[in-house]
Amino acid sequence: MSFRKSLQKKIYSGDNLMNLSDVRYLPRWVILMIDICFIILAIAMSRYLIEKLIYNTQEIFSNEYLVFFTIIGVSIFFMVIFRTYAGIIRHSTFIDLFKLFLATFCTTALVAIISFAYKIIVGERMISMSIPFLIIFFASSFTLLFLFRLFVKEFFHVIRDFRRSSQRTKILVLGIDEQSVAMARAVLDNPNLPYHITGFLTQRHDSKRASLLGKPILTRDKIEKYTKDVLGIDGVLLMKETMTKEEMNSWVNLFLEKDLKIFKSPSLQELKNSENESTIKTLQIEDLLNRKPIKIENEDVRKRHLGKTILITGGAGSIGSEIIRQVALFEPELIVVLDQAETPLYEIENEMRETYPRISFKFVLADISNRHRIEPLFQKYHFSMVYHAAAYKHVPLIEENPHEAILVNILGTKNVSTLASQYQVNRFVMVSTDKAVKPTNVMGASKRTAELFVQALQDTENNITKFITTRFGNVLGSNGSVIPHFKKQIEKGGPITITHPDITRYFMTIPEACDLVLQAGTMGQGGEIYVFDMGEPVKIVDLAHRMIKLSGLEPHVDIPIVYTGLRPGEKLYEELLSDDATTMQTHHEKILISKDPTMDYDQIEKYCNQITKAAMRGEKTEVVQLLKQIVPEFKSNNSIYELLDK
Structure with missing residues (x-):
């Protein structure tokens, strides 16, 4: 589009604000004509300065027209040779400046030669005081041409900055x-x-x-x-x-x-x-809650995985999928990923095959509560390590369906751990939760039961597998966690729903949690429960206020906050250690070993068999009663099962 058409469009479209930074580049011949005008101005300035600064009654030029046309002609010649007009002025660079210098210098030199030849041929000077004149001409012509380009460049820069700053x-x-x-x-x-x-x-x-x-x-x-x-x-x-x-x-x-x-x-x-x-x-709020990650440089972690075959249960979940990503960095021979969620498993398969094309993967759709489905995997692949992250974790849902938690969290853990012992897997690492400490809900009690079983299995006859448990709090961004939930509520314009104004939770990042899991798998000698120093707990209402403000909104004005009351099984404060537990230091100050009460294998196996049968019959009350026998500190909170505690 030509400049004329662009101008007409601006005028007749009703937009009277001419955007100078959008003006098309001027034709090259126009730039050349402007440069010639500056050359003429430089000639006039040089002549004027010579006449004023040097007292001389003699005419500077013997033939004014001859001198003007000679200098202009030579200037045009070298401008064409060096193409000084070809660059886009607003984007001028040092190369364009150097071309100007060469053109003006060569012009001055050639005019000096022509002036000398003119004196020899004609017998008189073409330019009187030629050396001072040519020095002043060179300086003034180069300066004018340079300043013109500098002005245009800066002008468009200012216009562009003004336009940017306004938008x-x-x-x-x-x-x-x-x-x-x-x-x-x-x-x-x-x-x-x-x-x-x-x-x-x-x-x-x-x-x-x-x-x-x-x-x-x-x-x-x-x-x-x-x-x-x-x-x-x-x-x-x-x-x-x-x-x-x-x-x-x-x-x-x-x-x-x-x-x-x-x-x-x-x-x-x-x-x-x-x-x-x-x-x-x-x-994001995660950036504020995210502490400096704990990184433990340990060559043993690499050795435990390099060239080995690894099983990861619950591999399509938040924790399990991150364990896959971290384990894949250590170049194992094979990673077997097991999960019962079809779509998430398909998605993590696509991601892993694309991200780690040189690592061998096997993705298995299976339920860990079905021992006959998962035992062939142990027979075939001879795992070196098992990371057990499969579990049901949503407190209110499990409070409504306690029998389902038993089948996955207890029976599933029993199946995977006993198979690991039977097939002499070197290490078994279970992912647990802070809700297993003094549990107030079925989910926490079921995970505590799983902890007891895994610990008891450690001391069984002929067992060589090292069973290790890791226990930590909420992870940022995990499926169903509070932060993604709050984000959705803010996007919808509120309200943000909080169960209680005093409720607090510990938080850590998913990569940090998984780093702990991998470190525990290396550090453990068998039977330990590792807990993590998670810093100070975060008040959920403060979390909500900050998330609203980070979104550019005002709490209680733009986004209301509504308190809905504690959900079934929910408690105000989570704990990482039980009252009767003692802790032991490890070689890292942020990782501790919790010495919780244990149970004999025969006793916990008997309990697990009883509660599994009750779960298969769908006996919810019986299931919870048995959980309270296995975990005496389990006291239901805001739940229909509170009656059982009386």
């Missing part, structure tokens, strides 16, 4: 260190990102009068003192990897108080290369 989210960059500056430069240089950086933010007070990348540096005091409208900002961009948890919480509390949006930056490489505006994401 884009105005943000501050948190930090003034090298990483923060590099992050800011990457945002400024990436036209695909819908953000305009207005300055930097720091805790320090010695940078008030300094600037970075031409942007001001603001102090925390200024953010605390003024509103975001006065400061002219919409949000803050931060790099959470550069901050401690305490620093992160302090800044985030301030930003939320000031109703500022909080964005987190990816790696610098992603920022520079991404054409996707969603590269910079809004800070």
Whole structure:
């Protein structure tokens, strides 16, 4: 589309705001004509300066028209040779500047040669005071041509920045260190990102009068003192990897108080290369709850898996699928993944085969409560390690269907663990839960029963398998956990439903939880229950407030919070250790061994057989009564089974 048609479209479409940054590039001949005008101006300036600075009554030019046309002709010749007009001015580079220098220098040199030849042939000077004149001409012509390009480049840069700033989210960059500056430069240089950086933010007070990348540096005091409208900002961009948890919480509390949006930056490489505006994401509640991951460099973990055959039950679930991802990094010979959920199993199969094409996988659709279905797997593959993550875990559903929890959590665990012992698997690692400690619901009691069985199996005659249990709290982002649930409620406009204003929970990330599982499998000597230092518990109502604010909304105003009462089997506070348990330190301060009461194998096996038969008959009350005999500390809470405790 020509410039004329573009202008007509602007005029007659009713849009009277001419967007200068969208103007098409000028024809090259127009640029050449503009450059010639500057050459003429340079000639005139040089002549004027010579006449004013050097007292000389003699005419500078012997033939004014001859000199003008000679210099202009030579200039055009070298402009064509070096194609100084071919570059797009608003995108001028050092190469374009160098071409200008060569063109003006060669023009000056050739004019000097022509002037010298003219004197020899004609017998008079074409340019009086030729050397001073040509020096001034060279300097002025190059300067004018350069300044013209610099002006156009800066003009379009200012227009573009103005346009961007009016349409884009105005943000501050948190930090003034090298990483923060590099992050800011990457945002400024990436036209695909819908953000305009207005300055930097720091805790320090010695940078008030300094600037970075031409942007001001603001102090925390200024953010605390003024509103975001006065400061002219919409949000803050931060790099959470550069901050401690305490620093992160302090800044985030301030930003939320000031109703500022909080964005987190990816790696610098992603920022520079991404054409996707969603590269910079809004800070999520998981980023605030996520502690610095515990990484234990242990070559034994690799040795336990390298070239080995591994079974992972519940492999399509949140924990099981992450265990697969981490185990695959250690290059086992084969990973057998077992789950009864068809669609999730199909999805994890597609992901694993695409992500780890060199690892051998076997995906098995089966129910662990069916021993005859899973025993052939032990016969065929001779597993070195078993990670047992299969379980029913949703408290209210299991409270309604206790017999189903028995068949999976107890009978299923019994089947897998006894087969592991029978076929001399080296290590068996069971994933348990903090709800097994002083349980108030069927789910927790069923998992505690499974713990007791696995521990008892350790000491049976002829057993060489090391049975290890890991116990931890809620994992961020797992299926059915509170955070995804709150996110959906916020997206729908609320309300957020919380069972009780005082309810608290421990949280950890899925990768962190699975790292614990793998470490426990290496550290354990058999019969241990490993518990994890999960830090301070989080109050769920505080979690909800922060999630609402991080979404740019106001609790109780934009998103109501409704208390629905404790669900069947739910308790206010989760615990990782029972009252009568003692703990032992391991070689890592964050991982402890819980010494809980145990039970003889004959006794727990008898209980398991009884409760399994009751579950198969669908006797809910009998099932819960037996659970309370197996786990005496199991006291039902907010449940129809509270009557059994009396």
